[in-house]
Amino acid sequence: MSKNTLMAAFAAFLLGTTSLVYAADDVTPDKLLNADSEAGNWLTNHKDYSAHRFSTLNQINKSNVKNLHVAWTLQLGGIEGGGIWSHGGLEGTPVVQDGYMYVTDGWGSVYKIDTHGGQGKILWRMDPKTDHDWAGAVACCGVDNRGVALAGNMVISHTLDGRLIATNKDTGQIAWQRQVADPDKGEVMTGAPLVVKNLAISGVAGAEYGIRGWIAATDLTTHKEVWRTHTIPAKGEPGSETWKDNYNAAAMGGGSTWVTGSYDPRTNTLYWGVGNPGPDWDSEYRPGDNLYTDSTLALDPDTGKIKWHYQHTPNDPYDYDSVAENVLVDAPVHGRDAHLDLEADRNGFAYAVDRDTGNFIWGLPFVKKVTWTKGLDPETGKPAEYDPKKAVQQYAVTPSRQNTVTMICPGNMGGKNWPPTAYNPILKEWYIPVIESCNRVTVKPENPNKKPHPRDLFTGGGPDQPVRITGSVTAIDVTTGKEVGKHETPYPMLGGLLTTPDLVFYGQPDGIVAALDAKTLDQLWSFNTGGGVNAPPMTFTSDGKQYVAILVGQGGAWDKWFIDATPELKKVHPSSALYVFSLN
Amino acid sequence: MRVFKTANCMGCHKWSGIGGGGYGGAAANLRKTTLSLDQIEQTIRCGRLGKGMPHFQEDAYSDGHCYGLKKSQLSATQMPPEPDHPLRPADIKAVAHYVFEKLKGSGDPTFAQCQTFFGTRTRACDVYEDQSSGHVQAAAAERDQASPRQHMKVEAASDANAPR
DSSP states (O other): OOHHHHHHHHHHHHHTOOSOOOOTTOBOHHHHHTGGGOTTOBOSTTSSTTOOOBOOOOSSOTTTGGGOEEEEEEEOOOOOOBTTBSOOOOOOOOEEETTEEEEEOTTOOEEEEEOGGGSOEEEEEEOOOOOHHHHHTTOTTOSOOOOOEEEBTEEEEEOTTSEEEEEETTTOOEEEEEEOSOGGGTOBOOSOOEEETTEEEEEOBOGGGTOBOEEEEEETTTOOEEEEEESSOOTTSTTGGGOOOSSOGGGGOBOOOOSOOEEETTTTEEEEEBOOBSSSSOGGGSOSOOTTTTEEEEEOTTTOOEEEEEESSTTOSSOOOBOSOOEEEEEEETTEEEEEEEEEOTTSEEEEEETTTOOEEEEEEOSSOOOSOSOBOTTTOSBTTOOTTOSSOOOSSOOOSSSOEEEESSOTTOSSOSSOOEEETTTTEEEEEEEEOOEEEEEOOOOTTSOOOTTSOOOSEEEEOOSOOEEEEEEEETTTTEEEEEEEESSOOOSOEEEETTEEEEEOTTSEEEEEETTTOOEEEEEEOSSOOOSOOEEEEETTEEEEEEEEOOOTTIIIIIGGGSGGGGGOOOOOEEEEEEOO | OHHHHHTTTHHHHOTTSOOBOSTTOOBOOGGGOOOOHHHHHHHHHHOOTTSSOOOOSTTTTSSSTBTTBOGGGSOTTTSOOOOSSOOOHHHHHHHHHHIIIIITTOOSOOHHHHHHHHOSSOSTTGGGSOTTSHHHHHHHHHHHHHSTTSSOOBOOOOBTTOOO
């Protein structure tokens, strides 16, 4: 019995109860609700339930960030390939509690690292023995795992082959696990779980393989599934009327949920993004708006019931999914207090909706170039060309069976992909990691009479990369919905952002990690890690001292599908490392 | 088979060589290829002009031995992609033989072929046979002994938004 379980057992004995009793360093539901009050910790994937990725730590600040240097590094594993992938990569956000850090590699190994004493020491590694060939063959976009959740004295994580695993925080032993997703159907898992109350909430990937997406909640005490909300409604459910074909396209309708959601305790609402419809580029295959693809869902976390939805790209012919994190912000908009849900969509537009009602508040393009639509309807936020009476939408530029080869901007990887945004509540500025992109889509119609085998791609075409792609960090004033700054970068933003009171941190796929002035977006510091960065930076304290940490290891989709748009990155080799920075 | 795995041919053509469409453009079905052994070898060495098939010989376009062309005569769109890792001549021969002897003309992929490729410790092959069949069950039992808990069944809750 570990020290913690012993203590918990003793406490339970004293109280004469076996109900939930926690040891001092257990991560209770209360701790997660108040994650922001523990400035030196980073207790959940997006830092807090609002997904701000904002830290109040300011030992490292505008005046001294130029002195930031490597404090220590660690080499991790998980670099091996599997399925259609020649290597794994790192996309995780480290989680830190009281100086102990938990990170994952692409195949889902969890590492506990002691950061005390100014160095990193691996205390244990939990290797889930992921089935590489089973899962790697149906992972559309890399061997990825975006990190862990903490709950009680357990570390909760996912594996690419579809498991939810609880590992004892002290010993590194697997306490229990269950299968949540089924790779036989093309389902895999890459996101970090979200723990809300006594539930671990999981999302799924696989919309390129003909899945019908879902979000599922597992009870952490009984280890049983409590609810499963499908993102494509079944026949007879509200929304099923938006699938107008007569060959059940909805059954393979897509709607993945592979980015961790957010939670508002004030209204007990869970917010989760939903991915693209399948087949990706053959929109005529699936006439109708295709709910709830490309939508934000607001859900009751106790039951999984959908409270409202907001769809960004109805009948999407571009692969402009909306899996992105929803950022929950309270701020005045044009002088009136508002409860905002912010989402930076793959379609190149940033949206603010009222998170209590799902009503559109503002929207604007955050990329330099949008060609697929003329713009958003100022009342509804729908694309200007959207016609609810049409079964197959015609936007300004629409890949289709008639128009089989088209350039689209942003490209299908999106103006922003999964890499997370960051929100600075002091400046009321929201920072978006941007892929400034166009690419070319070729439509190859799918045949409803010849459905693909399980585990086969189901995309209705494919993209290629005739033009160079760059990036930017783009800042938006949430009180006006206006862009207030753009720091351009030579490569797309594939890792995501962190903000502190006066700084913004990011990493580039060519290995550069950099800090910007949060107000002016001027670059104040940079360091070349010598690997490819496609993971978000985070910050924490250990022994009272502030550190910035970031995983370095090229992985994800870019390398296989989009590399021709950034030819220099072909020279970046796979790696698997953790970099931790500090002042002197 | 070793080279087919390590050179990541399967990244585009799948383990079975069946290829197929989708995200990165369609890779040829090697099971249905009509090419001779020499032509297969040439394709692997030289790639395909203007297509997604990489040239696995490092200096394929140095002296004109591939299609009589040199790098300087090829536009960026014609030039076959660089491979992740170029192959040695012996490996190119070996993988060409593998394609010619094991893949060409071999019909639909089977559970047994899949197991020969991957071994028994993975579920990657289950979809090739009816789940109730003896083969799949025997394979599952062997795996479960090797790594209990690695392959469990999904026990999903019922649909949260189902009409009642």
